Amino acid sequence: MxxxxxLGAIALLVLFVVAQYNRLVRLNITVDEAFAQIEVQLKRRxxxxxxxxETVKGYAAHEQSTFDAVVTARxxxxxxxxxxxxxxxxxxxxxxxxxxxxxxxxxxxxKASTNFLSLQEELSTTENKxxxxxxxxxxxxxxxxxxVATIPTSFFAGLAKVSARAFYEVxxxxxxxxxxxxx
Amino acid sequence: MxxxxxxRELQSANKGKTxxxxxxxxxxxxLVAYAALTxxxxxxxxxxxxxxxxxxxxxxxxxxxGSDKLVIxxxxxxxxxxxxxxxxxxxxxxxxxxxxxxxxxxxxxxDTAPNAFATGRDPExxxxxxxxxxxxxxxxxxxxxxxxxxxxxxxxxxTLVSAVAATTAGAIAILSDFMMRMMWFSGGRDRRxxxxxxxxxxxxxxVMILAPIAAxxxxxxxxxxxxxxxxxxxxxxxxxxxxxxxALEVLASDTTVVRQKSNxxxxxxxxxxxxxxxxxxxxxxxxxxxxxxxxxxxxESLGPTN
Numbered sequence: 001m002x003x004x005x006x007l008g009a010i011a012l013l014v015l016f017v018v019a020q021y022n023r024l025v026r027l028n029i030t031v032d033e034a035f036a037q038i039e040v041q042l043k044r045r046x047x048x049x050x051x052x053x054e055t056v057k058g059y060a061a062h063e064q065s066t067f068d069a070v071v072t073a074r075x076x077x078x079x080x081x082x083x084x085x086x087x088x089x090x091x092x093x094x095x096x097x098x099x100x101x102x103x104x105x106x107x108x109x110x111k112a113s114t115n116f117l118s119l120q121e122e123l124s125t126t127e128n129k130x131x132x133x134x135x136x137x138x139x140x141x142x143x144x145x146x147x148v149a150t151i152p153t154s155f156f157a158g159l160a161k162v163s164a165r166a167f168y169e170v171x172x173x174x175x176x177x178x179x180x181x182x183x
Numbered sequence: 184m185x186x187x188x189x190x191r192e193l194q195s196a197n198k199g200k201t202x203x204x205x206x207x208x209x210x211x212x213x214l215v216a217y218a219a220l221t222x223x224x225x226x227x228x229x230x231x232x233x234x235x236x237x238x239x240x241x242x243x244x245x246x247x248x249g250s251d252k253l254v255i256x257x258x259x260x261x262x263x264x265x266x267x268x269x270x271x272x273x274x275x276x277x278x279x280x281x282x283x284x285x286x287x288x289x290x291x292x293x294d295t296a297p298n299a300f301a302t303g304r305d306p307e308x309x310x311x312x313x314x315x316x317x318x319x320x321x322x323x324x325x326x327x328x329x330x331x332x333x334x335x336x337x338x339x340x341x342t343l344v345s346a347v348a349a350t351t352a353g354a355i356a357i358l359s360d361f362m363m364r365m366m367w368f369s370g371g372r373d374r375r376x377x378x379x380x381x382x383x384x385x386x387x388x389x390v391m392i393l394a395p396i397a398a399x400x401x402x403x404x405x406x407x408x409x410x411x412x413x414x415x416x417x418x419x420x421x422x423x424x425x426x427x428x429x430a431l432e433v434l435a436s437d438t439t440v441v442r443q444k445s446n447x448x449x450x451x452x453x454x455x456x457x458x459x460x461x462x463x464x465x466x467x468x469x470x471x472x473x474x475x476x477x478x479x480x481x482x483e484s485l486g487p488t489n
Contacts, residue, residue: 030283037280124323125273132281135422140283 020153024160027144031165034137035083038168041129042077042090048126049074049097052119056100059110063103070096083166090130091170097123134168141165190418190482197412201344204405208351211401212236215355215394218387219362231361239353247346251288251303251310254451258300260290260312267291271318271326275311278330281420284338287311296439297321300451301333302342309337314441320433328417328427332453335416341409345450348405352398359391399466406450406468414475418482428479435472 053067073096077089101120110116145164147153157163216232246253255262265272272289279286287301287309297317303309311333321329336342418424434454441456450468 034283041280121270121273125270125277128277129280132277132420136281136283 016152017156020156021160024144024147024153024156024162027140027147028160028162028165031137031140031144034133034140035168038090038130038133038137039086041126041133042086045093045123045126045130046074046078048119048122052100052123055113055116055119056104056107056110059107059113060103066096066099066103070100072096083168087168087170094127094130094170097127134170137168141167190415190424193415193478193482194412194419197408197415200408201405201412204401204408205344205347208348208398208401208405211394211397212351212355212358214390215358218390218394219358221383222362222387222391223365232358235358235361236350236354238357239350243346243350243353247342248304250342250346251308254300254302254310254312255290258292258312260292260310262288262290262310268318271313274323274327275330275334278327278334278420281331282334282338284309284334287334287337289313291315291318292441294441296441296456297434297437298441298452298454298456299329299333300453301336302451303337304342305340306337309334311337316439320437321430324423324426325430325433327421328423328430329453331417331420332413332427334420335413336409339409339412339416341413344409345402345406348402352395352402355398356395359395362391403466403468407470410469411475411478414479418479424479424482428476428483431472431476431479435476 049070053070056063057067070093073089073093077086077093080086080089101123104110104116144162148157148162148164219232254260268289268291275289276286284306287303287306288311290310290312292298292312292314294314295316296314297320299311299313299317301309301311311330313329317329318326414427417427421427431454441452454472455467455469
């Protein structure tokens with residue numbers, strides 16, 4: 001009788017450990033997948049850019065500095081690899097693209113062209129997908145980091161080789177502009 | 184409900200209420216079975232209860248398992264591909280990424296009323312459908328809110344929840360129908376081992392008469408909670424309560440209703456196609472649209488969340 005009780009207790013304990021271990025590993029894999037999704041969407045956006053720049057150039061050839069800014073930002077974004085680098089390059093490219101679309105506003109012929117309209121739709125859906133992929137990644141990092149830091153999962157983080165992950169934070173220069181207060 | 188405006192709190196509150204309502208359904212079934220037992224004695228009822236539950240199970244679970252195909256035939260929806268509506272697919276893909284769910288099948292219903300619904304037994308067999316009118320009248324943000332609401336039904340497994348509710352309500356209806364018939368037709372014979380306390384007999388009779396109504400009320404209450412939950416989950420996907428709020432305002436201002444082929448699928452649309460004024464609030468499958476708009480407005484006032 002005692003043997004059965006002891007064996008039962010051990011079995012329960014093993015099940016508990018397995019459940020915690022699996023939860024951590026699952027969360028970690030979801031974060032990896034979520035990051036891969038961000039990269040897929042960033043790649044899609046990078047692929048759209050040459051076409052977009054060419055289209056705008058056709059109507060606004062002298063806006064060279066805007067084109068250069070987009071091309072440089074795009075080049076940087078394709079070479080980034082860590083979460084921090086990718087996020088920084090992503091933010092820079094988003095701003096450069098905003099500049100390009102602002103330029104386009106001044107050319108009614110360009111805005112009316114079907115090619116530009118379809119590119120604009122593609123670009124805005126991709127921007128949305130990038131930001132939703134970011135949000136999904138950060139939500140999952142939040143759950144993972146919470147599990148790594150709270151009892152009981154925190155006891156098994158070392159065993160599962162899972163640790164807290166970095167949030168995907170886009171630097172937005174516009175948000176950094178704290179108003180200067182002068183007396 | 185009005186004092187918790189955060190979508191995470193709203194989500195857990197609505198989930199909690201659903202569990203409570205489903206438990207009440209179970210309790211009600213048990214109560215009816217007990218009343219039947221008291222009134223007729225153990226002999227007859229011991230096989231009628233499993234039969235009633237069985238009939239309800241077969242009927243509801245068949246339609247649950249094939250829900251995606253069944254609803255297509257009942258609403259006249261046509262499944263479409265990316266080429267038919269690239270912008271709609273772009274929007275759905277956005278919400279798919281935000282929710283982490285698999286891509287659902289997409290269908291269109293030819294109709295002059297703006298409306299949408301989701302169905303399917305699990306996220307892998309999900310189908311979301313839109314009327315042709317809703318695609319014409321809504322802008323990007325509004326449609327995104329509607330898609331997020333439908334994908335929330337998929338994520339929250341609402342086809343399953345309503346199947347469970349429909350099964351118990353169905354079993355209770357069949358059970359009390361059996362009982363009433365037995366009472367009229369085979370009155371005096373089977374009553375040797377029945378309870379002879381007159382108060383218990385009256386109470387059991389009352390339970391059998393009232394239970395089917397109570398079951399329908401509970402079923403509607405569950406449906407309403409799932410709608411509120413889907414609104415809250417939708418906001419957790421888009422983080423943009425204004426989009427869904429504007430979409431609901433568009434739906435509220437539009438007075439045309441979907442020309443349905445069957446009332447049986449009324450509960451699955453985002454806006455109830457039944458005339459709200461003729462039915463009491465207690466029986467309606469959706470919370471009043473003004474209430475849903477107010478809840479979303481309260482979420483907007485919290486400012487951007489992440």
